[in-house]
Amino acid sequence: MSVDVSEPRRLPVMADVARLAGVSHQTVSRVLNDHPNVRGETRERVLSAIGDLGYRRNLAARALVTRHSRTLGVVSFDTTLYGPASTVYGIEQAARAAGYFVSIVSLKTITRASVLEAMGYLTDHGVDGIVVVAPQRSAARALADLPVDVPTVAVEGGRSGGGPVVRVDQADGARQAVEHLLSLGHETVWHVAGPTAWLEAEGRLRGWRQALKAAGRSVPEVIRGDWSPRAGYEAGHTLAAVDGLTAVFMANDQMALGLLRAFTELGVRVPDDVSVVGFDDIPESEFFSPPLTTLRQDFGEVGRRSIELLLQRLESLPDGGERRGLIPAQLVVRGSTGPINRRRSRNR
Amino acid sequence: MSVDVSEPRRLPVMADVARLAGVSHQTVSRVLNDHPNVRGETRERVLSAIGDLGYRRNLAARALVTRHSRTLGVVSFDTTLYGPASTVYGIEQAARAAGYFVSIVSLKTITRASVLEAMGYLTDHGVDGIVVVAPQRSAARALADLPVDVPTVAVEGGRSGGGPVVRVDQADGARQAVEHLLSLGHETVWHVAGPTAWLEAEGRLRGWRQALKAAGRSVPEVIRGDWSPRAGYEAGHTLAAVDGLTAVFMANDQMALGLLRAFTELGVRVPDDVSVVGFDDIPESEFFSPPLTTLRQDFGEVGRRSIELLLQRLESLPDGGERRGLIPAQLVVRGSTGPINRRRSRNR
């Protein structure tokens, strides 16, 4: 009795396809790479041999000789947060649409060393380009004097080195928030900012301050948070004790949520007593109590633009002159802001 | 006048290191791969040559000959959502800790075809193993009869094929939710479920139903949502009209938020009139109004366990016998649940 010990057959390689189609391996390669000079009938024959064998080309071998991998690297900080997660998602979709693959490194902490290590890791793996989504000051600095020679695009990185940067216009968003509140009759606007290490936090802070100054209003003391709802909650307790407070601009929606919670506990009514504006427009914001007025950031567009810029450099496409993508934030007015109520009867 | 046209110098390769260190390239390879039989002094020499030249090994060449890439693939659905994002994050951290790299494919829609395409894409790129984070029924089916021969682990996939699966014990979580509510004196518990296509939704639904039956309670009609806050909001309007309603178990926190919003608008007090339990414990839940009682899923642990199982298969580590990781959900009691209030005076 002979058992059918099927050979541990290797996966088919180009030579196998060539043999079956009765051509040389080079012709197979030409078909695969859409080389123009292949006779239609030959192409058909090769294609059907590929189909029969279930051949798939070995990309490692290809990468070895071409020196590119059609893989893009992404370095990101905390992809658990809505903003980075959405941006990475946008990047991934755009990259794949352009025929690229995406490898990702999520950093727990952003330091010059960790960013550099991540980029080294990615270049070792032969990525053709890198998008760095790391909106902290330290990441921006790490990028500025980069020893790596892989094309790179920064997201929210505002680097000094002049490399391409894609970001949302934070300062302008903050300006819109302030002007919206002032137009409702508020005398001034308080601000709970994000950590100083974050460029986005600084951009929003700057926009807020400038808008107030431009309108000739007093600029209240800045309160700092760490983006978390808890920080907003604590800020809420602080702000509830401020006399004459009527409007607050929170640096992100999560902190706005914490603030709303604190205000609810303390009997501060929104928007009757105090108007609140957030930033990000996370999916939950529309259903806060009250629904949050906030600034929408189009993270998908950020991802797309960064891939676009990266591919421009990679494939030396027509430059378009545009080295920076500045994407506007969009004010979404909901129930958490309203006209100032001068006859309010808050009890503190 | 002679211009110093510096050669477009290639990156150093192993042969360059070998020459500088006065050894053969194979010895360099041995040093790099921690082969035991290299004299200490030789190793030092090689290492310092590597340092001087800034040599980094070419992983494409390595992958070509070894047939592994030390890269793991992740197929995921909508990494914008908190759950998938956290899981992917956990996977990435665990993989990197184990010396693996992570490539990711995010799917917009889950179909058998799209999952298969993603996996083909990943195998083309030579990944050594794949984690599929795609908690829909269709993804589970796609995995069941997989033509690809790469080791795979499913997350939340509960496949019939018997491959390894890591998941949170949804049904048990739902049971905890129901028992918590019953213990507070509620007669029965309504449920707003997720889409039928999602295995998690079905698991929670099953657990809810079984727990009610086990306690001999009536099982109300199921309401379906799509996980979004808006769906919860609409369910809130429906449920506010239900007579005798005192407790609701929402299939996720986002829908719970929408429900809370609807109840606020309609004057239904939580927890005085109705108690509400969510599922997920997103960072925002603690700051809802009121803070949400919910079931915490340890997504990081899910990621770690899935990598652990995958590596077991890849490196044929001691199996541990465990082909499935079942991770318990943990009840977090907050302000949205309370004892039944029989003398309530709701006005409908």
Next chain:
DNA sequence: GGGCTGGATGTTAGCGTTCACAATGCTGGT
């Protein structure tokens, strides 16, 4: 001291692809 063991190192041959160049055959203009 001769053969044997085993550590340390070198040599050679791929891995599967693309690139550069060569070779072939066909067309058409003169």
Next chain:
DNA sequence: ACCAGCATTGTGAACGCTAACATCCAGCCC
């Protein structure tokens, strides 16, 4: 009828690494 020119196809040599085998030499036992 001849040759240029082009489309089509084939040949051989990289790409940079690891695996397998070969070699050398020291130490050891009987």
